[in-house]
Amino acid sequence: MQEQKGFSGFINTKVMPPIMKFVNTKGVRALQDGMVYTLPFIIIGSVFLILSNIPIPSVAAALTASGWSAFFSQAYNVTFNILSIWAVVGMAFVYVQNEGYEGLPAGLTALATFFLIQTLSIANPVKTAMGSGVTNAAGKVVMTGKAVTANIDKLPKALQGVMTAPVTGVLNITWLGGQGMIGAIVVGLVVGWAYSAMMKAGWKITLPEQVPASVAKQFTAMIPAGVIITVAMFIYAGFSYLHTDLLQLLYQVLELPLQGLSDSLGGALVIAFAVPFFWFFGIHGGLIVGAVAGAFLIPNTAANATLYHAGKLSLANGAHIVTNEFYNNFINLTGSGITIGLVIFTLFAAKSTQFKTLGKIELVPAIFNINEPFLFGIPIVMNPMLAVPFFLVPVVVALSTYFVIRVGIVPPLNGVAAPWTTPAIISGFLIGGWKMAIWQTCTLVISTLIYWPFAKSYDNMLYKKEQAKLAEDEAADKTAADAQ
Incomplete structure (x- = not known):
């Protein structure tokens, strides 16, 4: 017992202080609380993702024919x-x-900077479409994509430009979803820090008291916003000379390695233990x-949703095993430590x-x-x-869930973000279909x-103490x- 106390003392005095110091830094707090603003849109978008991909062929066909599948997809795309x-x-x-x-x-x-x-x-969508070749009315390829590309230069130059030039002046939705998440984190935190530093240094325009507060606030923000956007413009210009941009660099250098690390078996086990x-x-x-972990797991979820x-949801097409729903609906199923097994014992075997x-108190919350x-x-x-x-x-549970997805016993998680309070089995069905619901049932048995x-053993000890008392x-x- 003394050894356990000594170990606890070591953890509390040597290990936890630096960890808590890191967790309570301004950046981590902004990351944690700022990501919360994505949750309503993730959950709402998940509803429309399900509606646009109903796993019942006849219903899905009817929705597509009526045009409602496209409407649901639109709602998913903007959430x-x-x-x-x-x-x-x-x-x-x-x-x-x-x-x-x-x-x-x-x-x-920060949004403007992003x-x-x-x-x-x-x-160019025309060039992209030609990459797969030219087909006839029957859908048969009559000219391969390679042949099309080789013959483009035989067309008039004006037509070549129309067919090959990228479409400019548009937002690439690819970078607004999961693939841009690390870039969003970097920009959000750096802009927050720089904006605050300039405000503290007094870099602001102060207007007379007679000016309405709503107008004065916008002038207060003008100098910090102007400085940040100007610096971002020079950064964009610099990367343009390299024929790339900062967002793509962050994706290649940071996001892909971190996603790979979080999506590994080792990453899953570290998260499950932590x-x-x-x-x-x-x-x-x-x-x-x-x-x-959410900063790296949410992009995994978004990639699977896409x-x-x-x-095309399959591991062969690049689907991730460890996503934010893997974390919420398996590692934390029925609460941290997956304590449903303890609940079942107390209800049926405790003395x-x-x-x-x-x-009895915990049963409903555990659900x-x-x-x-x-x-x-x-x-x-x-x-x-x-x-x-x-x-x-x-x-x-993390080890076994990773295994059953890896070997194909159950499919990868589909990217639907069931709210973390969704009861087990129901959440399994939403995030992965009936096979995942069955597997979630198995995890309850494992617990x-x-x-x-x-x-x-612990109950026997408590019972003996109660009887002695x-x-x-x-x-x-x-x-x-x-005595009376």
């Missing part, structure tokens, strides 16, 4: 599919707001891990009054993936007797099997009665 816009505005807004200044002008400045650093063009690790010491592991929307009472009554009531926090299953269950022996109280009552 879920441009989540980087919501993120960049939200993070700059929160950063500056936390510094005590008006946040919205900073958020809009657009400015990317090339506002898309590939959540209960923080909780065991009384720190909200879900918030800490979710804030950091594949699902296009009807101690403490377990029975808390099991909606909330388990604070157990974490602090049993407690699980700082309880060595329940530490092993609390750490082990999420790791086993029960692992928690059961540890819960039984009851006997002690009865003896005291009898002594008091005899």
Whole structure:
């Protein structure tokens, strides 16, 4: 017991302080709270993603024929599919707001900067279409894409330009979704920091008191916004000479490696272990891990959603295994530590009054993936007797879920973002169909099997203490009665 106390002391005095210092930095707080602004659009967009991809052929065909599938796709495209816009505005807004200044002008400045650093063009759709070749009325390829490309130069130069020049003056929606997320994070945080620094330094236009406050605020933001946008313009110009832009560079250098790391088995196991690790010491592991990991997992979700929307969801086409829904609906299923197995034990096998009472209290919250009554009531926090299953269950579930998706037993998660309070099995169906719902049921069984022996041992200890206390109280009552 003394050794455990010493280990706990080491964690609390040596390990946790630097971690908490990092978590409480201005940037991480802005990242965590700013990403929250994407959630309504992710969830709303997920509804339209489901409606535009109903997994019932007859219904899907009817929706396509009626045109409603296109309407649902439009709603998906302007919510879920441009989540980087919501993120960049939200993070700059929160950063500056936390510094005590008006946040919205900073958020809009970040949005302008985000657009400015990317090339506002898309590939010519005619050229892209010709890449697959020319087909006849029957759909048969009569000239390969290679042959078409080789013969373009035989056309008049004006026609060549029309067919090959990129379409300019448009927003490339590719960079407004998951692929632009790291760029959005960088821009949001840097703009938030720079805007706040200039405000603190007094770089603002102060108008007389007679000017309406709504007008004065816009002039206050003018100098910081102007400086930031001017610098961004020079950055864009510099990258233009290299025939690229900063957003593409950030995607290649940062986002792709980080997505690969988060989507690996090792990444899944680290995340699965980290959540209960923080909780065991009384720190909200879900918030800490979710804030950091979400920045890399949400783009994975968005990428899968794009594949699902296009009807190409498979690992062969680049679908990710570990997404934000993998985190929410497996690693944190029924609450951090996947404590549903402990709930089941308390309801059907517990002998101690403490377990029975808390099991009844926790049942409904557990259905909606909330388990604070157990974490602090049993407690699980700082309880060595329940530490092993609390750490082990999420790791086993993460490992086994990764495996069943990797080998093709269940399909990759479809990118639908079920709210984290969605009950198990229902959430499994939404995020991956009936096979995923069945697998979620299996994870509930895994939780029960692992928690059961540890819960039984701890329950026996509690029951013996309760019986001893009851006997002690009865003896005291009898002594008091005899004295009378």
